[in-house]
Amino acid sequence: MDIKGILKPLTAWKRAFQPPHTIEVPNKGKREAAERYRGFHYNDIDKCIGCGTCSAICENEAIKMVKVREPQKGDSGYRPRIDYGRCCWCALCVDVCPTGSLEMTNEYVWVRESADEFIFTPGVDIIGHEEKRDKGYKKDEKLNFLHLERVPMRELDGKERTKTFAEVVLGYLEEEARREAERCIGCGLCISGCPARMHIPDYIRAIAEGDDVKSLNIIYENNPMPEMCGKVCTRRCEFECSLGHLGDPVAIRWLKRYVVEQFDDLRKYVKAEPQPLNGKKIGIVGAGPAGLTAAYYLRLKGYETEIFEAAPKAGGMTFLGIPKYRFPIPSLDKQVELIESVGVKIHYNSPVTDKKFKEMLEEYDAIFIATGLPKGMSMRIEGENHPKVTYAIDFLRRVNLGEKIRLDGEDVVIVGGGNVAIDAVRVAKRLGANSFIAYRRRVVDMPADEEEIEATEHEGIPIYTQIIPLRVEDGPEGKVKLIYGKAKMVQEKPGERPRPVLIEGKEYEYVVDRIIVAIGQQPELSYLPEDIRNKIEMNRRLIKVNERQMTSIEKIFAGGDLTNWTADAISAIADGMRAVKGIEMYLNGEISWDKK
């Protein structure tokens, strides 16, 4: 028997009572992966806008979008759901994410019994890796998957442009437009911002592909005044652009402008084929954007449309209110030409009276009123009826109708902070005045477009803020005095817009040649017969309409600035589009005033 062979291995046991020769693993826990490791995804679902770009780029179709919340402006409500059987961790989804909400954690271990659990929605299905997201793979700013910088727009120099009414914005050249159009990732979130729901990604894609005619026709599907919108639109689409989260939004407005500017005569290129007349007649009061839109699309559907317009030209406020350095007459004319060419009849210089309106109620199957807000709002202060006080809208109307006005060397104060105030102050400057703005809130509170406020700066126009007008008095040498007090900004509730409150006791004055008031506008409804005017339901100073633009009076539809509080051209076009559908349904008997 080999006693030695049996006992020898047992000697190893003496080591059991000795300290080990080895050293302990320094980090006894799980080893952490390297920085920028591509582990499981993390998605900040509040930052994510559900644009679907991650899903579109995924080569293995590992990402699907699932509904997590209700869609809203700028957010589809969908979030990416990832199948890790298909994911190859290339991280292209992270690289293209326009908001930077999608990231990867550095976690590489996750054990589950069923393979089916490896399909989940990061950020919604919590798997316990979320706190590790700072250490994993993130979008590399040097990688240029998204083109975040906008192609700059060329403009006239500030000093040069105040001398004339020449157009300030020069427009994109072909190469610039194609380059800008290529930035679009086509997610379509912009559509949720546009009141008229234009097919924005489609026409931008057509520009990028070099097909301007196709683009023009896509635009004309739901906007008969695209050059106007391309120049002066309030461009709410751009505020929803997914590229705007990390960079500049695509210049949607300038691209639309580029396309329409390529064609001198739209009639040759827009495929507008009006249906034969169906015997129904629609009367429209006011040839502004809302009236023109309704007339154009109703005529295409075969209705006979007639517009009655008080001014010598169509366009409404876009003609009478917007200064020519923003929207020149030839641009307007070519769009109206196309609208008239499909058979819309426009009666110029034909203001509607209450007698005429009664006749119209007899003659037409439906009436659409879109007469806008032609009257300036009063400041309701003492001395406001002074002859040196005018309303901005009257001032702009006179200038736009071609009246020769010179204000050389005059001091002009414009009271107000909206787009109309900015237009008035810039026009006055071009007519030779030393014009400036007095506004009761701060510059950040101004409702005017940011770009417009910037433009006043370039043109050397001062803006004085927190000024509350108190009264108007005669000044020396035929001048006029605006007596004002200073305001302090008071925030009553958190999150609410701060309110200007007069600081009592101290008064100041401007001695000027002219005061222009631009604090809002109101409708003028004296053309409505008295019984209708008394009966029609109002929403404060505007006319109340339902989702089909129906007023409370049978046969009468209304739209444009007269009914919506946003009071911009694109909302008016949207109202016109809705009225087309409403009128069509009404005349087909699908809706009626009885069961409204």
Add this chain to the structure above:
Amino acid sequence: MEDLIKRIESIFKVLKKERGKRDNLWIIEVEKDSLHAVLSYLKDNESFKHLALVSCVDWIENNKFQLSYILWSYQKRQNLIVKIFIDRDKPEFKTVLNLFPQAEIYEREIRELYGVSFEGNPTQNEDFVLEDWEEMPPMRRDFDTLKYSQEKYGDRDSEVQKTNIRKIISDFTDEWRRK
């Protein structure tokens, strides 16, 4: 390191040389037939005794595979990458086992992921990480990952359709056309 490159250039034909992202990293390209001689020279005369990695790049547009041999000198504390190009249609090369025994596993990996075979490596045909792989080597750029995942994983999430976000937004926003 420029001196080192000059010394190499005086002996071998260097097709391309460039500095890497840090000062002690250079990349040189040599002819594939001289690779063994270059590596052996660097190992014996220039103290590059450690082969840190062998890697491969698929240049499908040029119809080439790139093989990179990443060397490290403990003495000089320098990295040198020696790269060669081989024909993509004929993905074969000779092993460097005789110089660096650790190349055995790297070459086996490249053989599995890119399908480049190394003459003289006895274990190269054993599985590295993929078990029972029958398709084209997966790191080749013409490997269709979508087709593969369709076949292997099917539509596991079939109740969720691939969603067209554009359509969702249009449906949500086009109230008056939808109604």
